[in-house]
Amino acid sequence: MADKVGIGTTEPAEMLTVWGGKGSFGSAYSGGRVYVGDDDGTNVKIYTDGTRNLRFQAGSGKILYDADGSARDIYNKASSAIDTGNSAITYFGTSFANISTPNMSITLPSAGTYLIFANLRVVHDGNINAFGVVQLYNNTTSAVISNTIRMIIEIANTGIEFIVTMANPMWLVTVTAENSISLQGKCYNAADTVGLSNDSNGFNEIGYIKLF
Numbered sequence: 001m002a003d004k005v006g007i008g009t010t011e012p013a014e015m016l017t018v019w020g021g022k023g024s025f026g027s028a029y030s031g032g033r034v035y036v037g038d039d040d041g042t043n044v045k046i047y048t049d050g051t052r053n054l055r056f057q058a059g060s061g062k063i064l065y066d067a068d069g070s071a072r073d074i075y076n077k078a079s080s081a082i083d084t085g086n087s088a089i090t091y092f093g094t095s096f097a098n099i100s101t102p103n104m105s106i107t108l109p110s111a112g113t114y115l116i117f118a119n120l121r122v123v124h125d126g127n128i129n130a131f132g133v134v135q136l137y138n139n140t141t142s143a144v145i146s147n148t149i150r151m152i153i154e155i156a157n158t159g160i161e162f163i164v165t166m167a168n169p170m171w172l173v174t175v176t177a178e179n180s181i182s183l184q185g186k187c188y189n190a191a192d193t194v195g196l197s198n199d200s201n202g203f204n205e206i207g208y209i210k211l212f
Helices: none
Strands: 003-005 016-021 036-038 045-048 054-057 062-065 069-072 078-083 088-093 104-106 112-124 130-137 148-153 165-167 170-175 177-188 194-198 204-210
Touching: 078 104, 104 112, 104 204, 112 130, 112 148, 130 170, 130 194, 148 165, 177 194
Parallel strands: none
Antiparallel strands: 003 016, 036 045, 045 054, 062 069, 078 204, 088 194, 104 177, 112 165, 112 170, 112 194, 112 204, 130 148, 130 177
């Protein structure tokens, strides 16, 4: 082949070539494909499709492998939990506790890094100086996840009446295995003045998206 070094055959028309003096690696045939991995449709591969497109494919659904050889499944790893039940206002105490009504818990299905999000219908009784915060608690390890405290509302003017608003905190969390995570709430200065309301006028939601 002119200006190329070939390793392989010309028939069929897919052949392994190195050319151009710039570290290129591919097929000299315009419709040929180049695979890194197995060309059997079942294992991880990186390849060109014959039309200059670079593709990644994994027949088993596994595309990332950790140093220890364990696979990370990256497909279908987004989920959220919406409690559609009607409930009275769930007020926070002055110590952190899991929010169970509405149900603010999720299960991260495997090792990896996740974006966890919450959509919260926050209630404040208004005529008192108090603020509410939430944090993430790992039920599997029985430990608070560090640096996850988020303020969701604060009222300092005691002349304000009853308040309802929406809060949308988010977190980046990394786990090494399947873990159950709960959202906890706390009210500073006065118990039973900040909490969540949940009914058909506005539901609460917690969910995750697996990043890698």
